Amino acid sequence: MLEKKIEDIEIQLLLEGLYQRYHYDFRHYAWASVKRRLKQAREQMGFRSFSALQESLLHDPGMLGRLLGYLTIQVSEMFRDPSYFRAIREKVVPHLRTYPSLKVWIAGCSSGEELYSFVILFREEGLEQRTLFYATDINQDALGKAEAGIYDLDRIQMFTENHRKSGGKSSLSDYYSAAYGKASFDKSLRRQVVFSDHSLVTDAVFAEMHLVSCRNVLIYFDRDLQDRALGLFKDSLTRKGFLGLGSKESMRFSNHADSFADCVREEKIYQKRTE
Amino acid sequence: MGTSAEAIVIGASAGAVEALSVILPSLPADYEVPMLIVVHVPPDNKGILAQLFQAKCNIEVREAEDKEPISDGTAYFAPPDYHLLVEPDKSLSLSSDAPVLFSRPSVDVLFESAADAYGADLIAIVLTGANEDGAEGLRAVADAGGTIIVQSPEGAYASAMPAAAIAACPNARVMSLEEIAAYLQDVEKT
Ligand SMILES: C[S@@+](CC[C@H](N)C(=O)[O-])C[C@H]1O[C@@H](n2cnc3c(N)ncnc32)[C@H](O)[C@@H]1O
Numbered sequence: 001m002l003e004k005k006i007e008d009i010e011i012q013l014l015l016e017g018l019y020q021r022y023h024y025d026f027r028h029y030a031w032a033s034v035k036r037r038l039k040q041a042r043e044q045m046g047f048r049s050f051s052a053l054q055e056s057l058l059h060d061p062g063m064l065g066r067l068l069g070y071l072t073i074q075v076s077e078m079f080r081d082p083s084y085f086r087a088i089r090e091k092v093v094p095h096l097r098t099y100p101s102l103k104v105w106i107a108g109c110s111s112g113e114e115l116y117s118f119v120i121l122f123r124e125e126g127l128e129q130r131t132l133f134y135a136t137d138i139n140q141d142a143l144g145k146a147e148a149g150i151y152d153l154d155r156i157q158m159f160t161e162n163h164r165k166s167g168g169k170s171s172l173s174d175y176y177s178a179a180y181g182k183a184s185f186d187k188s189l190r191r192q193v194v195f196s197d198h199s200l201v202t203d204a205v206f207a208e209m210h211l212v213s214c215r216n217v218l219i220y221f222d223r224d225l226q227d228r229a230l231g232l233f234k235d236s237l238t239r240k241g242f243l244g245l246g247s248k249e250s251m252r253f254s255n256h257a258d259s260f261a262d263c264v265r266e267e268k269i270y271q272k273r274t275e
Numbered sequence: 276m277g278t279s280a281e282a283i284v285i286g287a288s289a290g291a292v293e294a295l296s297v298i299l300p301s302l303p304a305d306y307e308v309p310m311l312i313v314v315h316v317p318p319d320n321k322g323i324l325a326q327l328f329q330a331k332c333n334i335e336v337r338e339a340e341d342k343e344p345i346s347d348g349t350a351y352f353a354p355p356d357y358h359l360l361v362e363p364d365k366s367l368s369l370s371s372d373a374p375v376l377f378s379r380p381s382v383d384v385l386f387e388s389a390a391d392a393y394g395a396d397l398i399a400i401v402l403t404g405a406n407e408d409g410a411e412g413l414r415a416v417a418d419a420g421g422t423i424i425v426q427s428p429e430g431a432y433a434s435a436m437p438a439a440a441i442a443a444c445p446n447a448r449v450m451s452l453e454e455i456a457a458y459l460q461d462v463e464k465t
Contacts, residue, residue: 030342030368032360032388037372075371176344219341221370224363226342248369254343 004080009036015238017054021065023043024138025201026071028225034071041070061112065141072139075222076113077158078151078172080215083245084166085121088213089167092242096210102131105209105236107200107229108217112146116175117163118190118213124169128192129191134207149185156183200229202241205236212237215246223253226267234272243270279463281396282345282419283308284360284389286382286412288315290432292324295402296331298450298459299350304333307464311339311359311367311382311389312351315346316406318356325352341369347464353380371382373462376408386412395420396465400455402426404436410443423447424455 012027015034019025026034039048045066045246047053079085096102104122106115116137121209132218137143151159160172176183198206200217212233233243234256239261243260251257260270277383287294291314299310314324322338328350331334339351339359339368344366353359357369358380375381386399386409399416401409401428428434442449450458 030360030362030370032362032368032391033358033370033372036360036384036387036389073370074373075373215373219371223342223366248341248354250340252340 002246007050008035010054011035014038014050014054014057017058018067021058022061023202024064024068024071024119025199028201028222029071029220030222033220037070037073041067055104061090072142073143074110074139075216076110077155077162078113079117079159079166081170081267082162084215084244084247084267084269085117085166087264087269088118088244089121089125091264092211092244092269093121094128095240095242096127097125100130101211102127102211103207104131104208105134105207105212105214107136107137107198107212107214107233109137109146110139110198111151111268112149112158112265114213115146115167115193115216116149116185116189119193120163120168120170120172120175123167123189129190133193134196134209135193136196137213138197138199140197140239143195143197146275147190149184149190151185153178153183155182201225205232207236208238209236209241209242210238211242215244216249218245218249226253226256229262230254235257237272237273239274241272243272245270278398278458278461279465280308280398281393281398282463282465283310283388283398283400284416285310285368285400285402286311286314286386286388286404286436287312287402288378288406288407288408288436290403291315292327293432294426294452295328295384296419298456299328299334299336300331301456302334302460305348306334306460307347308462309347310347311345311353311361311385312350313353313359313382313385315380315406316355316407322352322354328352329403330457339367339369343367346409347398353385355380358384360387361392363392366389369374376406378406378408382409383399383412383437387415390415392420393419393421397421398424398459400424400426401437402441402452403431403433405433406436407439409436410439413440413444416445417444417451424433425449426455427451
C-alpha cells in the first residue's frame with residue numbers, strides 16, 4: 001500500500017515537471033487513464049521509476065514528443081458514429097444555411113479524420129465555400145498528419161461505410177487518390193481550413209464560432225477541466241451556436257449545463273441558449 | 276459475520292449473459308454494494324446489456340456514463356467500445372484508448388484502476404470467456420489486498436479466461452456460478 005502511494009507522488013511530480021518545463025498541462029486529466037498510460041511509457045521506455053523518467057524528461061527535450069505520444073490518444077475515424085454526422089446534416093445544417101458566412105471549430109482534431117468528414121459534409125450541402133474551419137490539437141505529430149490528409153488504404157472501407165451510413169450524398173472515392181497502400185485526400189478539401197496548435201487547458205477563445213465539434217477529448221479530462229473547456233466553447237459560440245460532443249460525453253455533470261439546450265439529445269448535440 | 280466490500284468488479288466474455296443471469300437477478304432490491312461490469316461485446320452493440328439486465332434484476336442496472344459518481348446499489352456496465360475505469364474519488368471514467376488484448380472494454384483496465392481506487396475493500400470476479408483478459412487485473416486486485424474469485428473453468432461456458440486467471444492468481448477462490456451468487460448475497464457495503 002505504501003509503495004503505491006509513492007508511485008502516485010512520483011506521477012504528480014512528473015506531471016508538474018512537464019508543466020513547468022514545457023507548459024503542457026496534464027495535471028487535471030482523468031487520473032486513472034493518465035496513470036495507465038504513464039505506466040506503459042515507463043515500462044516501454046525502460047525506466048526503473050517515474051522519478052527516473054522525470055529526470056530524463058526535464059533534461060532532454062527529445063523526450064517530450066515521445067511522452068506526449070503516450071499521453072495523448074490518437075484514435076479516430078472518418079464519420080465516426082455515422083448517426084452523429086447524419087444529425088448534423090439533418091438538424092444543424094438547415095440552421096447554418098441561414099448565415100452568409102460560417103466558422104466551424106474542430107477541437108482536438110487528432111490526425112484530421114473528423115475534420116475531413118465535416119469538410120466533405122459541408123461540400124455536399126453546398127456550405128463549404130462560405131465556411132472557415134479551424135482544426136486544433138496539442139499534438140504536433142497529429143496536426144502534421146491532419147494537414148497531410150494521408151491514411152492507410154485499409155481503413156478506407158470503414159470510412160466509406162461510415163460515410164454512407166451518415167447520409168453521404170457523394171462517393172468518398174471522389175475525394176482521395178490511392179497509391180502504394182495509402183489514400184491521399186484532395187488538397188482542395190484544405191482550402192478553407194486553418195490548422196493550429198491550441199490547448200483546451202491553457203489557451204483562450206480565438207474566434208466566434210457557429211459550430212464547435214469536440215469529440216472524445218473531454219472524456220480524458222477531470223470534471224474541473226471539462227468545465228473549463230465547456231466554458232471556452234460557450235464563450236466562443238455565437239448566439240444560438242451549436243456544440244457537438246462525443247457519444248459518451250455529456251453536459252450532465254457540468255456547471256455549464258444551464259447555458260445549453262439539447263438540440264439532438266441522443267447525439268450529444270447542444271445549442272447555446274440566448275441567456 | 277459476512278464479508279464487506281466497497282465495490283465489486285466483474286469481467287466476462289463468451290457466455291457472459293448466461294453467467295451473469297445466474298448472479299445479478301439473485302441480488303435483492305436493497306443490495307448496497309455497487310458493481311462494475313465489463314463484458315466483451317462487439318463495438319456496434321448499442322448498450323443492450325444494461326437494458327436486458329435492468330428488466331431481469333431487482334437492483335438498478337445502467338450503462339456507465341463518463342464522470343458519473345458511483346451510486347450504491349447500482350450495477351454499471353461498460354459501454355461497448357470504451358474502457359471503463361474508476362477514479363480515486365470513486366467516480367467512473369471512460370476512455371477510447373487502444374484495445375488491450377484485443378478488447379475494449381478491457382477487464383484488466385477496469386480491475387487495475389479499481390484496485391488502485393479501492394485497495395483491499397474490493398471483490399473482483401473473473402467469469403467465463405475464451406481469452407486471457409482479466410488475469411493481470413485480478414493479480415493487481417490481489418496485490419492491493421482485495422478478494423479475488425474465479426468461476427470454476429469446468430463449469431464455465433468457455434474455460435480459457437477463468438483458467439488464465441487461476442494460473443495468474445493461484446490463491447483465487449474458485450467457485451461455481453451458484454456459489455458466487457450465494458457468496459455475493461452475503462456481502463455488505465463497507
Ligand atoms: C481520441 S482523439 C479524438 C479525435 C477526434 N476528435 C475523434 O473524435 O475522432 C483525442 C485528441 O484530443 C487531443 N487533446 C488532448 N488534450 C488536448 C487539449 N488539452 N487541447 C486540445 N486537444 C487535446 C489529443 O491530442 C487527441 O488528438
